[in-house]
Amino acid sequence: MVNKMVNIMRRALTARQGEVLKAIEDFVLGRGFSPTIRELGAALGLRNPSAVLKHLRSLEVKGYIGRESGAIRLPGSYPHVLDPVRVPVAGLVPAGGPREVFEFSSEAMDVPAWMLGRRQGNVFCVRVEGKSMIDAYIDDGDHVLLERTDKAGTGDMVVVRLDDGSVTLKRLRIETGRILLVPENPAYQPFEVREVQILGRVIGVLRKY
Numbered sequence: 001m002v003n004k005m006v007n008i009m010r011r012a013l014t015a016r017q018g019e020v021l022k023a024i025e026d027f028v029l030g031r032g033f034s035p036t037i038r039e040l041g042a043a044l045g046l047r048n049p050s051a052v053l054k055h056l057r058s059l060e061v062k063g064y065i066g067r068e069s070g071a072i073r074l075p076g077s078y079p080h081v082l083d084p085v086r087v088p089v090a091g092l093v094p095a096g097g098p099r100e101v102f103e104f105s106s107e108a109m110d111v112p113a114w115m116l117g118r119r120q121g122n123v124f125c126v127r128v129e130g131k132s133m134i135d136a137y138i139d140d141g142d143h144v145l146l147e148r149t150d151k152a153g154t155g156d157m158v159v160v161r162l163d164d165g166s167v168t169l170k171r172l173r174i175e176t177g178r179i180l181l182v183p184e185n186p187a188y189q190p191f192e193v194r195e196v197q198i199l200g201r202v203i204g205v206l207r208k209y
Contacts, residue, residue, distance in 0.1 A: 012062060020044060020055040021064055024072055034072040084110035087145065093126040093159055093169050109143060115204050122148050124200065126159060126169075132183035133157070133169060142207050144169065146200030157202035162193060169202075 013021070023043045027035040035043065041052045056072065059065045066073040089107040109125050116123050128142045136157060138144060144159075152158045154174040160181065161167050170181035173190070182190040 013064070017055060017058055017062075017064075020052075021059055024065065025074065028074060034074075040072075085113050085116055087111045087116075087123055087125045089143070090124055090126045093128055093144070093167055109206070111145065111204075111206070115145065123203070124148060125206070126200075128169060132185045132188040133171075134185045136171070136184035138169070138184070138202075138205055139207070142205050144202055145204040145206065147203050148199075149201050150198045152198045152201050159199045159202075160196040161199055162196060167199065172196075172198075 020040070023040060024035060027039065027043065037049050037052050037056075040056075041047065041049060044052070046052050056065065056067065060067060086108045087110075089109055111123075111125070123145055125143050125145055128138055128144055129140060131140050133139075138157075146159055152172050154172060157169065157171050159167060159169050160172075168181065170183060173180040173182050179193050179196060180190045181193060181196070
């Protein structure tokens with residue numbers, strides 16, 4: 001009976017309500033969190049917040065969304081947003097001095113789909129060893145999610161391969177004529193390199209307590 005009622009409510013969506021729902025889902029997949037009223041209005045081309053709220057109330061009544069403390073929540077009717085995605089795990093990556101440790105294994109981790117957004121299929125995970133990134137809330141033993149890319153800008157946290165083949169996790173800083181790999185721990189010093197190979201850019205951290 002519950003499933004039948006849900007299906008009836010889904011068929012009752014108007015075309016505009018479908019557009020609003022898709023805009024919410026796209027935002028969650030792309031950003032990893034729900035949009036504000038203003039952000040949703042901008043995505044829909046609606047300047048009046050009351051018009052956005054009207055659509056949200058309709059979607060809430062029909063069971064497509066929930067709202068809690070002003071935040072929009074997608075319920076279990078959208079399992080592809082909430083369900084886990086298997087992400088391959090590489091070997092240890094030092095967050096200290098560079099070392100020659102970076103190999104993919106047969107291991108994988110379940111990661112919520114919303115954390116990956118539209119990067120699904122282009123993300124891998126590494127386990128960090130060391131505390132040089134502790135002030136960026138990346139601690140020894142954490143699993144870090146990275147987007148596969150060979151491009152990064154100054155300020156990005158990246159896993160890089162150095163000239164000698166070793167790898168490390170650091171924040172990239174590009175200055176005039178200089179490339180610096182900067183730790184997030186005052187006990188460690190930045191170091192300059194002539195060139196690096198970017199292996200991935202940090203997009204999230206997984207931790208068990």
